[in-house]
Amino acid sequence: EADIYQTPRYLVIGTGKKITLECSQTMGHDKMYWYQQDPGMELHLIHYSYGVNSTEKGDLSSESTVSRIRTEHFPLTLESARPSHTSQYLCASSPRQGPGELFFGEGSRLTVL
Amino acid sequence: GQQLNQSPQSMFIQEGEDVSMNCTSSSIFNTWLWYKQDPGEGPVLLIALYKAGELTSNGRLTAQFGITRKDSFLNISASIPSDVGIYFCAGRYNDYKLSFGAGTTVTVRA
Numbered sequence: 352e353a354d355i356y357q358t359p360r361y362l363v364i365g366t367g368k369k370i371t372l373e374c375s376q377t378m379g380h381d382k383m384y385w386y387q388q389d390p391g392m393e394l395h396l397i398h399y400s401y402g403v404n405s406t407e408k409g410d411l412s413s414e415s416t417v418s419r420i421r422t423e424h425f426p427l428t429l430e431s432a433r434p435s436h437t438s439q440y441l442c443a444s445s446p447r448q449g450p451g452e453l454f455f456g457e458g459s460r461l462t463v464l
Numbered sequence: 465g466q467q468l469n470q471s472p473q474s475m476f477i478q479e480g481e482d483v484s485m486n487c488t489s490s491s492i493f494n495t496w497l498w499y500k501q502d503p504g505e506g507p508v509l510l511i512a513l514y515k516a517g518e519l520t521s522n523g524r525l526t527a528q529f530g531i532t533r534k535d536s537f538l539n540i541s542a543s544i545p546s547d548v549g550i551y552f553c554a555g556r557y558n559d560y561k562l563s564f565g566a567g568t569t570v571t572v573r574a
Binding site for chain 1: 468495497499504505506507508509512550552554556561562564565566567569
């Protein structure tokens with residue numbers, strides 16, 4: 352069973368604030384991902400990492416940044432939040448080998464006022 | 465990412481009915497995955513398909529990987545109320561990335 356945790360689950364903040372969404376997994380997976388999902392819509396890849404000190408931009412352009420200093424931790428940061436950043440952010444991981452199945456966290460729902 | 469067309473966009477089910485949804489693309493994928501997402505939660509993997517033509521079951525769920533590698537379908541037999549949610553197809557097109565369909569929302573018919 353997958354063990355991947357996201358905090359906070361819900362966050363309401365004002366415009367201009369800096370926020371960090373945390374994601375941790377206990378499975379030792381090399382690959383980690385951040386997806387953005389608007390209500391009722393598909394998931395869009397915004398960042399991914401295939402190991403420590405590697406990060407790449409995804410298919411959807413995002414003003415957020417990520418870091419991968421430890422295998423188990425993949426935080427996402429917004430330096431100055433805006434209402435357009437309001438969305439659900441989903442973190443996922445997958446092992447280096449294998450068919451590429453993604454295991455998702457429960458998501459962080461961000462609302463920027 | 466690669467474009468996936470998932471249909472239907474939504475459906476209403478009555479308990480006991482069989483339901484079916486599918487995903488098509490103009491691109492070839494080497495893995496097809498089906499996920500279910502409940503409100504306020506992350507997607508949970510239901511079925512993974514690795515070879516063209518493969519037919520796989522997981523309880524009341526059955527999914528197939530199309531021969532052309534450009535499509536997949538998911539069937540739910542004898543639906544129950546807890547089957548409601550959003551079902552997403554996803555295709556893997558390289559070592560790191562999946563493309564997702566827009567989802568099929570399944571609701572219980574009153």
